[in-house]
Amino acid sequence: MMTPPAKAKDKAANAAPWEPKIVAFCCNWCSYAGADLAGVSRVQIPSGFRIIRIMCSGRIDPELCVRLLREGMDGVLVLGCHPGDCHYIDGNYFAEIKMEWARHLLDKTSFGSERLLLDWVSASEDQLFATIVTDFIDSVKEMGRNPVDDDGSQDIRDELDAVRMTLSDFRLRALLGKVRTIRHKGNVYGENVKRSELDALVGNAVESEYLRNAILVLAREKDMSVPELAERLDRDPQLIMKHVVRLRQRNALEFTKIEGNDPYYKTMGGF
Ligand code: FES
Structure with a gap:
């Protein structure tokens, strides 16, 4: 088989459908295990998102989530144990409060809060994991690319900087x-x-x-x-x-x- 010339390769790459850049922070004890089970059970999940394992959803700093969005990530997902099931007793309740106010702040901006989501998945909920991730990816695709890199989006960058500084x-x-x-x-x-x-x-x-x-x-x-x-x-x-x-x-x-x-x-x- 002939190797396509470099230019043709570039063209094919340019024609590839856009895939959003999404990061999912999953707590070690439930949602990461749910993601693992989804993989072992061969549950269909769109590719193109990255999982980062953390010990507890309560360890996630909302400033980091906003910083990722400010740097061009298209969506950030935080998945923890269901309320009452956190292995550190109440880490997910703290995560809920922090995310609630981070989303509240994002809602004050023209960027909005839809690209940041907190949800719960247990170790046995492989299907739920797939559903949450798939729905989130679909909603991000519907919103389109993160506007921070668009020309003329300095206002959005400024607003996100103000949110980030507030959360710090x-x-x-x-x-x-x-x-x-x-x-x-x-x-x-x-x-x-x-x-x-x-x-x-x-x-x-x-x-x-x-x-x-x-x-x-x-x-x-x-x-x-x-x-x-x-x-x-x-x-x-x-x-x-x-x-x-x-x-x-x-x-x-x-x-x-x-x-x-x-x-x-x-x-x-x-x-
Ligand atoms: S250990 Fe899973 S949310 Fe705390």
Whole structure:
């Protein structure tokens, strides 16, 4: 048989249907075993996704998931044991809380949260594993390629950077780490806190931190005034001013100049 010339090979490769790049983090004790069983049982699953074995879904940092999407991954799947079955007792409950807020943050952006999914699979659920993976791959295919690399998608990249920075914030991480305990045991004074009140409190903290990071991202490359920031972020200028003051107190923003009546700010190095 003749070997096709290099150009013909390139053409054939270019004509190959697009396959999304998807990573699936599977916990060692249930979902990875489910994936293994699916392989042993020869359950049909589309190829083209990569499995990374982790000890528990609770070990997954949502910032890593968003970073992967920011770097061009088309979809990220996290699969853990069913609620109540985690081998580390409650790791999957923590994973659920972290992912819930990561998806909430992604929903604030034009990128959306559909490319990040958390689900549960036990060691005996080979069929369920196949169904979840296949459905996720199909939904990603329907959405198309990750838009981060498109020309003119700087806004999306900025939004994802703000989400990533928010998820890295130690105050927010500490708060999210306490949510499960507060839900079940109450606050440090032993008082029960209503779920709606707790969600509102976390929601406010998440929104504030996201806005502050969005300001830092926008003022990274260019001096920005409060009205400009308010317009870009579609928020009230007074609210933006409040966050600018806070960022100045944290030494994260520096004053650069005054033009007209507006002071301009730039993000300090290191942020
Ligand atoms: S061990 Fe599977 S989710 Fe924790």
